[in-house]
Amino acid sequence: QRTPLLGPPRQACAVGAFGGDALCGRGCLLAAGCALQGALGAMMQRATRPGAEMELATEIGAPAEDDWNDSAACSSKPAVADDASSGSSSNPKGSIGRIPLAKADFREYRRRVVALYGSSLAVILGNVLEWYDWTVYGYMADLISELFMDGRSTATWLVFGLSFLARPLGSVLLGWVGDTWGRTVTLNIAIWGMAASTVLSGCLVPGAPGATAMLLALRVVSGISAGGEAAGVNTYMSEVGGAEKDETLVAAVGVNNISGALAFFLANIISLAVHQLPRTQLLAWGWRIPFLLAAPVGLASVLLRRRMVETEDFKAVQAERDIAIKEADSENDDCLERPPEQPTEQQPLEQQPATPLPPQLPPSVASAPWSSESSVSSLSSRLKKKEGRPQEIARALALCVIVQSASVSWNYLPVYLSQWLRTSCGFSSTAALSLTALSKIVQLVMTFPVSLFGDRFGTISAMIFGNVASAALALPAFLLVLLAAGPSASAAGEPGAVGWPAQALAFVTMGVLLPACMSFFVVTGMLYVNSLFPARLRGRGAGLGYGLASAFGGFTPAICGALADAGAWLPALFITLLTLPSLAALLWSRAAAARGTLAVYQRPWLF
DSSP states (O other): OOOSSSSSSOOOHHHHGSOOOGGHHHHHHHHHHHHHHHHHHHHSSSSSTTHHHHHHHHHHTTTOHHHHHOSSOOOOOOOOOTTTOOOOOOGGGGTOOOOOOOHHHHHHHHHHHHHHHHHHHHHHHHHHHHHHHHHHHTTTTTHHHHHTTTTTTOOOOOOOHHHHHHHHHHHHHHHHHHHHHHHHHHHHHHHHHHHHHHHHHHTOOOOOOOOHHHHHHHHHHHHHHHHHHHHHHHHHHHHHHHHGGGHHHHHTHHHHHHHHHHOOOOHHHHHHHHSSHHHHHHHGGGGGHHHHHHHHHHHHHHEEEHTOOOOOOOOOHHHHHHHHHHHHHHHHHHHHHHHOOOOSSSSGGGSSOOOOOTTTTTHHHHHHHTTTTTHHHHHHHHHHHHHHHHHHHHHHHHHHHHHHHHHHHHHHHHHHHHHHHHHHOOHHHHHHHHHHHHHHHHHTTTHHHHHHHHHHHHHHHHHHOOOOOOOHHHHHHHHHHHHHHOHHHHOOTTTTTTTTHHHHHHHHIIIIIHHHHHHHTTTTHHHHHHSOOOOGGGGHHHHHHHHHHHHHHHHHHHHHHHHHHHHHHHHHHHHTHHHHHHHHHHHHHHHHHHOSSSSSOOOGGGG
């Protein structure tokens, strides 16, 4: 009978099936190996990543896989544990033949997604504030430049990017809080920081001593809070939902896209309305309105998040941590109360009694030199360390930055796009802001189709499709709109100088097609990031990876603005070239996961 090696003890791996005299040679070592691996599985309560069973066998001196198969005494095959509760990687081969719910039962999949979004109001509303803060700053950049930066547009966009430089710091600090005290604690801290920094920005007095420095400080606070919020929301949504969450993981992280699109749209409409005021009133008090309107959103988010429940994955990690602490305290107490026995002349060292194992094991197993409790504890510790070895974490961070830098840059492009349409194509402010609003509506509507695609075909498949489609469309779209707008409008930069054919072309290509394509890349991006880190490190790891990518993506508007001065089509070339290293990293990730050389900790069977 084949018996799993990990998980709850299976009657000591059927050791009772062996006679006491039969435990010799390989049979003895095999039985002991089975028993120890079963005990370790119960202690760790987690799934194993590909190949971890044979690594354990190698560490404790159990026979190699061929020897296991040849042994006449026992035959066991490593089993793949379910990773739903622990967040650990498991062998994708263990789920061969598993049909995704999105493919097997569309109606049930849709029901679960609707229920998921209906129960995520606190997350969505709070995350709206994260996106709203820097989106409002971007849409009001022309006024901020005049009020605080003496009309220097480049300096305004550099301050915009400053908050993104602070995001990695916030991701690490609040990610550590989330990994230590809980995901909900991180989200509650982040919402206070974002709400306060946004509202206080609207209370600044332009021209007052230190006003610009205070604006910079508030942008840093906003970046630290947003760094914790971005990673916290995606980690929380990918871990909540119980044992069935694997079937709707892309839809779960799609909450980030919903809140982002809503924030873009809300900031766009408010900015558009504010820009209708006379210029004198706009500079006197009108610019404050978008920032002050963050107060009611922040208050509602704070109240709703107080009732959020902790995720199952964090509860499992916390329980495992508590067990480890209790076991360590118990071992320390035993050492203090009972000194180790010393060899005597009447009792040679080789005859000293070994530390007893569970009573169901025969004496021949207990006499093995590696059967002591300290050895078991050491093995458990070493297996835990394998989940977060520095080289694996460094590789995961590098993949996150390469892939997400392109994804974040695509997502931030509409913030700059309105300025590009005004300065390079001659669009009016109303037409430019209306186009970017349309693009976010399309991105919002695309959340469900993209989630369905990702939950049916896999995260990387969706990202590769979005990556290639966006890169293929961006440069032609920019060139066509420039050509339709005509050189006169581009040179003059007169608002409203462009005709309706160019505007219609821009709305179709940049307002509909481009955001529809990049949604496949953007929506699924955070699930890719979360999948590369174990649950006990996910808050810090995924947060730092996304924060570093955001730090790069936050300067996309400034880079595009500088490139546009040299050539109006260069921003499109820049954003297109960013997809090449991202595409290479995605293809490598897929191949490495298939080979078992890249650990995948969330839904490895549909990576």
